[in-house]
Amino acid sequence: EPEVTQTPSHQVTQMGQEVILRCVPISNHLYFYWYRQILGQKVEFLVSFYNNEISEKSEIFDDQFSVERPDGSNFTLKIRSTKLEDSAMYFCASSEALANTEAFFGQGTRLTVV
Amino acid sequence: DAKTTQPNSMESNEEEPVHLPCNHSTISGTDYIHWYRQLPSQGPEYVIHGLTSNVNNRMASLAIAEDRKSSTLILHRATLRDAAVYYCILSVMDSNYQLIWGAGTKLIIKP
Numbered sequence: 001e002p003e004v005t006q007t008p009s010h011q012v013t014q015m016g017q018e019v020i021l022r023c024v025p026i027s028n029h030l031y032f033y034w035y036r037q038i039l040g041q042k043v044e045f046l047v048s049f050y051n052n053e054i055s056e057k058s059e060i061f062d063d064q065f066s067v068e069r070p071d072g073s074n075f076t077l078k079i080r081s082t083k084l085e086d087s088a089m090y091f092c093a094s095s096e097a098l099a100n101t102e103a104f105f106g107q108g109t110r111l112t113v114v
Numbered sequence: 115d116a117k118t119t120q121p122n123s124m125e126s127n128e129e130e131p132v133h134l135p136c137n138h139s140t141i142s143g144t145d146y147i148h149w150y151r152q153l154p155s156q157g158p159e160y161v162i163h164g165l166t167s168n169v170n171n172r173m174a175s176l177a178i179a180e181d182r183k184s185s186t187l188i189l190h191r192a193t194l195r196d197a198a199v200y201y202c203i204l205s206v207m208d209s210n211y212q213l214i215w216g217a218g219t220k221l222i223i224k225p
Binding site for chain 1 (some may be wrong): 159163210211213214218
């Protein structure tokens, strides 16, 4: 069964450093997403991406965040200067269509900022 | 800005049906109702979704009230592997069908 893969599974970084979280969406999917989940809290939407541009973003997704699809398979989330409060699980997801469809999630990257 | 309301937790016995309720009184006519679940230490997993009519798939059934202000996820025969947090989520047309997550219901299955 096709799946969304994320690397690394766990990333520890120093405050102020840049991190790049990587995702390989399902190959025939057109819509890509990043979510985050702070420990013990609900899942929060960060950004959606379609046709090589951002289609929606939340208030959390400020200028410190960026997304890119550098080639035909990878989808990345960059945090330019990490803060302690960026510590969370980050989930990538992809879907075939925008509405009336299911999203497939990766297993997540646990980001710890120290 | 959660658009759905669910009980914080529910308990059920193994091999019995489970009915997980969700209220979404502010739903609009074009918003889809999705259910996802999250097993411990895993990413969210799609369960089912619908718009107006009841839906069935191999995992569960979704019963949608006639006024669409509430819905119920039905697991027909719960197993220990169904213990998870179940999220009732609206996919909102005005936000490009972004999934608006609530706090979810933690389902505990007793052997």
